[in-house]
Amino acid sequence: MADSNEMTINLVVLGRTQTGKSAAGNSLLGSSDFESHRSPSSVTTCCSLGHSCRISGIIRRNGCELALRIRVLDTPSYPHSALSKEQVRDTVSSALAHHFGEEGLHLALLVLRADLPLCPDESDHAIQFLQELLGPTWKDFTAVLLTHADKAEEAGFSEEAYLHSASSTLLSLLSSVQHKYIFLHNQKSIIKEERATVLRKLLNFIRQNNYRVLLLKHSKE
Numbered sequence: 001m002a003d004s005n006e007m008t009i010n011l012v013v014l015g016r017t018q019t020g021k022s023a024a025g026n027s028l029l030g031s032s033d034f035e036s037h038r039s040p041s042s043v044t045t046c047c048s049l050g051h052s053c054r055i056s057g058i059i060r061r062n063g064c065e066l067a068l069r070i071r072v073l074d075t076p077s078y079p080h081s082a083l084s085k086e087q088v089r090d091t092v093s094s095a096l097a098h099h100f101g102e103e104g105l106h107l108a109l110l111v112l113r114a115d116l117p118l119c120p121d122e123s124d125h126a127i128q129f130l131q132e133l134l135g136p137t138w139k140d141f142t143a144v145l146l147t148h149a150d151k152a153e154e155a156g157f158s159e160e161a162y163l164h165s166a167s168s169t170l171l172s173l174l175s176s177v178q179h180k181y182i183f184l185h186n187q188k189s190i191i192k193e194e195r196a197t198v199l200r201k202l203l204n205f206i207r208q209n210n211y212r213v214l215l216l217k218h219s220k221e
Helices: 021-029 085-100 120-134 149-154 159-165 168-176 192-208
Strands: 006-015 048-051 055-061 064-074 107-113 142-147 181-183
Touching: 006 021, 006 085, 006 120, 006 192, 021 048, 021 064, 021 107, 021 142, 021 192, 055 192, 064 085, 064 192, 085 120, 107 120, 107 192, 120 168, 181 192
Parallel strands: 006 064, 006 107, 107 142, 142 181
Antiparallel strands: 048 064, 055 064
């Protein structure tokens, strides 16, 4: 916290190429800090930290309203079209230690597309990457962000119907992170009310984890 009337939450977005990872980061920040567009190759090649403005009307603690600030670390995708797994892991690990080394990480957001099935190999690779990056307590500090939820809705799936029809692979992953998941529409700019709802859900996940943070050191230390 910067002061007694303000709370800062630190987030990192992780995921495959073209999942809407950078766009999700922009939606959380309410900005266009991160480059995001369709491409035949991975767009993000290095880590970048974005900051939101002070946000009011989202959180209260001990009867008092707090101003909220969001910090989001955008990361190269894994698998990446130009970088090896080790390069991505070392780049992200170094950036986490640099930006969040003192204050700690509140949540890692694993970004998946709601309009595409999650296959076992993809899930296994994501879990292994999270374990290597965050350590043995990764489940406590990971939530799943299901982007392109608007396309799932267009196909006739409500959130409840979607989860009822989802693959056992996805359901197992959601169970492993204590059902911390959020559906996100992949519009260029989500409306203010939807952003507030998403932020409240993230804050609820953080509260359920007793506001703990994951302290990260560089892998070479």
